[in-house]
Amino acid sequence: MTTHPDDVQFGWVGLREGYRRCLPVALGVAGYGVVFGVLAREAGLSVAEATLMSATVLAGAAQLIAVELWADPVPVAAVVGTTLVVNLRYVLMGAALRPWFRHLAPRHAYGSVFFTADENWALTMGELRSGSRRGAFLLGSGLAIWSFWVAATIIGATAGGVVGDPTRYGLDFALTAVFLTIAVELWEGRSTAAPWTVAAVVAVLAEASLPGRWYVLCGALAGALTVVVRRDG
Numbered sequence: 001m002t003t004h005p006d007d008v009q010f011g012w013v014g015l016r017e018g019y020r021r022c023l024p025v026a027l028g029v030a031g032y033g034v035v036f037g038v039l040a041r042e043a044g045l046s047v048a049e050a051t052l053m054s055a056t057v058l059a060g061a062a063q064l065i066a067v068e069l070w071a072d073p074v075p076v077a078a079v080v081g082t083t084l085v086v087n088l089r090y091v092l093m094g095a096a097l098r099p100w101f102r103h104l105a106p107r108h109a110y111g112s113v114f115f116t117a118d119e120n121w122a123l124t125m126g127e128l129r130s131g132s133r134r135g136a137f138l139l140g141s142g143l144a145i146w147s148f149w150v151a152a153t154i155i156g157a158t159a160g161g162v163v164g165d166p167t168r169y170g171l172d173f174a175l176t177a178v179f180l181t182i183a184v185e186l187w188e189g190r191s192t193a194a195p196w197t198v199a200a201v202v203a204v205l206a207e208a209s210l211p212g213r214w215y216v217l218c219g220a221l222a223g224a225l226t227v228v229v230r231r232d233g
Contacts, residue, residue: 008100008128008135010108018120018140021127025119026144030152032060036067037156043070047157054153058117058146061216062086089220093121097138100128104135115142199223 033054040050045067057063062083069079094113101109112135120141127137203219210218 007133008103009133010104010135012136014132014134014136015140015143017134018124018127018137018142019144020140021137022120022123022141022144025123025141026148029060029117029119029145030148033149033152034156036060036063037153037158038160039064039156040067040153041157041160043067044072045070045157047154050153050157051150054150055146058115058142058149059083059087060117060149085214086216088217090116092220092224093118096125097121097128100135108135108139112136112139112142115139115146117142117145120145195223195226198226 036054037050040053040063041047045053053063053066065082065086066079069075069082093116097113101112104112116138120138123141124138127134199219199222202222203215206215206218
């Protein structure tokens with residue numbers, strides 16, 4: 001059963017449930033946040049700068065790319081251009097939320113979207129498609145990720161010397177494990193096999209043939225187009 005968009009409500013129950021449901025995911029994200037904090041310090045950012053970036057950007061892949069490119073002076077065009085390509089997928093994610101969020105007050109809809117990450121977006125889509133009326137679920141789950149991400153960044157930036165190489169503890173695999181778990185929840189059976197397969201194949205081919213992170217957008221667009229073609233066919 002899918003909730004009719006007009007039935008979606010924004011309230012404390014959804015906010016609280018979103019935060020609670022996303023806590024296990026947020027713990028996995030925190031592992032990656034420690035990695036970012038360590039790398040940010042190695043790139044020359046102060047603890048305050050690394051924390052500010054995590055608090056205002058909230059995009060793990062984009063932030064890691066930014067610190068990889070960090071130099072003195074900062075290559076603004078390269079950082080902005082590369083992170084823009086990586087984050088273009090949020091256009092598709094926002095479009096997927098629109099049938100429900102278009103009926104919310106602008107302050108609720110746009111305030112929630114600011115805290116959107118891949119993980120809580122996937123959880124929210126599953127929640128809304130299941131028939132839930134909790135429009136605040138995205139904000140609550142996003143706040144869980146945001147709070148753990150910022151805290152983990154501080155830990156990584158301040159205790160990086162103590163933590164050492166994060167890959168020794170498997171923290172570099174944390175987000176991969178989280179995404180695999182979410183993918184299992186989003187799997188809807190054979191009907192979704194085609195777009196998933198097309199997206200994966202295109203992403204792999206794009207990664208091998210195109211520079212930078214274009215494979216993220218190419219895979220997402222290919223999967224979305226496959227869904228459109230199948231529905232209109």
